Amino acid sequence: MAADSGTLIVGACQAGVQLAASLRELGDCSPITLVGAEPHAPYQRPPLSKDLHGGTVDAAALAFRTADWYGRQDIDLVTGEQIVRLERNDDGGVAVSAGGRRFRFARLALATGAAVRRLQLEGTELDGVHYLRDAAEADRLAAGLAAARKVAVVGGGFIGLEVAAGARAAGKQVTVLEAAPRLVGRAVAEQTSEYFRAAHLRRGTEVVLQAKISRLTGSGGKVTGVELGDGTHVAADVVLIGVGVLPRTELAGQLGLAVDNGIVVDEFGLCSDGMTVAAGDCANLPNPYVRGDGGRLRLESVPHAIEHARTAAAALLGRRAPYRMMPWFWSDQADIKLQIAGLSAGYDQTVLRGDPDADKFSLLYYRAGRIIAADCINSPADFMAVKTALAKDRDIPADAAADPGVRLRQLIAEPAVR
Amino acid sequence: MPKVTFIQPDGMQTVLEADTGTSVMRTAAANGVPGIVAECGGSAMCATCHVYVEDAYLDGLPEVSEVEDEMLDCTASARCANSRLSCQLNIESDIAVRIPEAQV
Known part of the structure; x- marks a missing residue:
């Protein structure tokens, strides 16, 4: 294998697959190896907590890409190999799996994700x-x-x-x-x-x-x-x-990379060594939408993993473009659809639209007179309006927003205060 | 197996065989068809898998739900009478869809 001239992506997950796809989209022709510990080809995780009630869950049905796609893209997908050791040397480095396989690389991307937090409690070993x-x-x-x-x-x-x-x-x-x-x-x-x-x-x-x-x-x-x-x-x-989950940072630690609630990366997705990239749940990154906390956060969300992987792929190829995605999230709880746009921490005013008792409302968050976030329950149009306004640095004036008869999209305006 | 035809804005076509019951969006994403972004993976959360269904295939499609209807009002490219979110289109028989100029 000529992978010593190529990229090794550790973590065959949402961010890992996107990293590989983005490298190819950006025109990278060098070898790409995507290694994952699980036996399955990479699959979508969000349905795992939502579509549990048919008695079985089949990773194959949730696969991101067909087996053909990896072949056509010339991406070497290696499943069932957990990387346990990473070493850097002058011209790249080597990764070693628990099964003893060695993967040489010129460029390294970490998409190691997060592991569930386990409770230290009597009885957790019981069946059920x-x-x-x-x-x-x-x-x-x-x-x-x-x-x-x-x-x-x-x-x-x-x-x-x-x-x-x-x-x-x-x-x-x-x-x-x-x-x-x-x-x-x-x-x-x-x-x-x-x-x-x-x-x-x-x-x-x-x-x-x-x-x-x-x-x-x-x-x-x-x-x-x-x-x-x-x-x-x-x-x-x-x-x-x-x-909750804890970011998986053990491998980053072996390389001496800075770790602080995740693998510390800059706005381009680069780790503290200036050459390794990290993307997705495992990374702690600067984001312009964060108020406080040093302007940094670690995000656990699909849209973030995708966008962050794109940023990191570009950085691996020397094309640095800062990550600026407006954070958004969703949760499907049977008939309750929650969509969150923006980060509400630090708000000083809220506006309620609609009726919580009817399971259809939005809670808009404001700070210093400007909208910063919204929690939208079964109100996708409100969510899309707030998401658009925030991404374009616009406002939705609070005084008019409470009336559910008015579409939020029609209220999007230049902010009165900057 | 039913055939799904994706027509890019420049007219280029991709024809894929799909498993019955899978969605048009999943078929596109699994095979890397450009122009179906599908940020949310098929939960009608993001409106980035918008397609225009070719007229010949409009009959027999599932009804547009309230959620899909609201999301279709917020797509990046203009909503038309044949607009759908492809994550909500489960494939039962052959279908052809046009991909819009922009999804985000």
Whole structure:
């Protein structure tokens, strides 16, 4: 293999595939090797927490690209090889997999993603306790859910609520246990958190906030429920733990790259050595939409992974163009469609459009008189309007935005204040 | 297998065989057809898989849902009577779609 003159992409995921595709789109003709630890060709992860209720999850059906595509693009896709060691030398470097395979490279891209955060808790080893990150875990969870009557979800973030909503819609008795005082606290403000609590309650899901979990209980090796600090026992045949992810930075650490809540990259996707790139969930990057936190953030979202990979691919080829994407996110919780445009942290005013009790509203966030973000529930037109306004550095004046009879798109204007 | 024809703005055509039940968007993305961006991967979240369905294939398509309808009002290229989000078009038989000039 002549890969010593080419690019090695570690991580056959959304960002990894996009990196490979973008290199080819940019005209790179040198060898590209895309290595992933999982046995499957790269596949979409978002459906793993949403389409669990058919009893199985098939990674092949979720594949990003056909096998032919990799061949036509001359991209060497290597599955089932986890890279465990990276070394740099004068003309590139070498990666070694757990299985002992060596991959030489001239250029290196890290798309190592994130790993689920695991709870140190009695009982997590019991049958029926699940984490959810990859297709194999989703397949096991789908099988477990099909046979379950009672489901407990530890963690009221997007993953937990998506699984809870689906399980409830499939007729299960569902309890969500969240340690914080509100749901999805990291992504939305209090009003939207309260909407989610009420909305899941209306659909028959129990929601326990400020839940202190003592242990998971079991019998005969199988989970029977969750015991809370106040002695309450929540019975469950299936327990899903969804308490966030941690960026995978071990390989970056081996190369001595700067790591701080992710692999530290500049606006071009370049790591602290000035030549390796990192993209997607694993990277901590500057973004012009961040207020505070040194203007940096680490994002876990599909559109970010795609755009960041494009930026990183260009940087690998010496074509530096800063990453400036306006962050956006979505979550499908059965019949509740949440779309978030922008970053709401630092807001000083909100405007509510529509009716939370009717599951159709938008919460617009303002700071110093300008729109900075919106949480849109079953309101895609509002989402698209805010996304457009933010991406084009325009405003949607707060005084007119509360009237749901007026289309937000028609209110997009030059900001009155800069 | 049904055939899906993608017509680029410059008239270039790509014809692909597709599995019944998969979406027009997935077929395009899996095979790297240019012009179908599909940032959200098929959840009707981003309106970047907009297509114009050729007239001969308009009959028998699934109804436009409320969500798709709202998203189609926000596409980068103008919405026409034959506009659809290709992620919402599951393939049952042959279909041909035109790809718009811009998706973002």
